[in-house]
């Protein structure tokens with residue numbers, strides 16, 4: 001069966017379904033609450049980069065990109081994006097919805113003028129979309145993680161040129 005899935009920025013009417021999608025996908029509330037908290041942080045939250053996948057007007061997937069900073073050795077801050085979290089309802093997984101959300105999100109981020117994105121995630125999944133270990137640009141996570149799960153992508157040529165250092169996540173991420 002071919003799924004008729006539509007991708008679009010979320011609206012207020014989607015908030016409770018986005019919560020449910022995250023809760024169902026992660027099997028806990030933490031990421032769902034993180035999304036709610038990030039919506040209330042105007043420095044981090046970018047409405048057009050909170051994107052839902054719907055089928056028959058029901059939200060089946062969600063992806064969020066928020067602003068983060070990278071602090072370099074001289075203490076300068078460089079604003080880029082982080083992809084987190086993303087979720088697809090368990091019964092809808094493995095049919096390409098996650099991949100479509102990533103591709104749509106990266107294109108929307110680029111269209112909004114962002115130049116690069118980092119992600120902490122599965123090392124076999126995100127490279128399909130062009131992510132590479134962030135160590136390539138000397139970008140580090142603020143906590144210990146295996147090098148291959150902390151990744152970045154340039155949305156434009158040299159999008160990470162002269163950007164290196166340690167990621168500073170919005171404080172809302174401390175709860176997950």
Ligand SMILES: CC(C)(COP(=O)(O)OP(=O)(O)OC[C@H]1O[C@@H](n2cnc3c(N)ncnc32)[C@H](O)[C@@H]1OP(=O)(O)O)[C@@H](O)C(=O)NCCC(=O)NCCS
Pocket residue numbers: 025026084085086087088089092093094095096097098099100121122124125
């Ligand atoms: C990760 C997730 C969003 C992918 O959504 P999806 O719609 O199933 O994604 P797609 O159909 O585009 O791709 C499925 C691929 O993801 C892979 N995948 C799914 N979960 C994975 C995991 N935990 N580890 C590694 N790979 C995984 C599948 O093996 C499949 O790979 P293939 O394309 O080589 O066959 C979905 O599995 C999910 O919601 N997982 C729970 C929440 C989560 O872990 N989110 C990501 C971290 S923020």
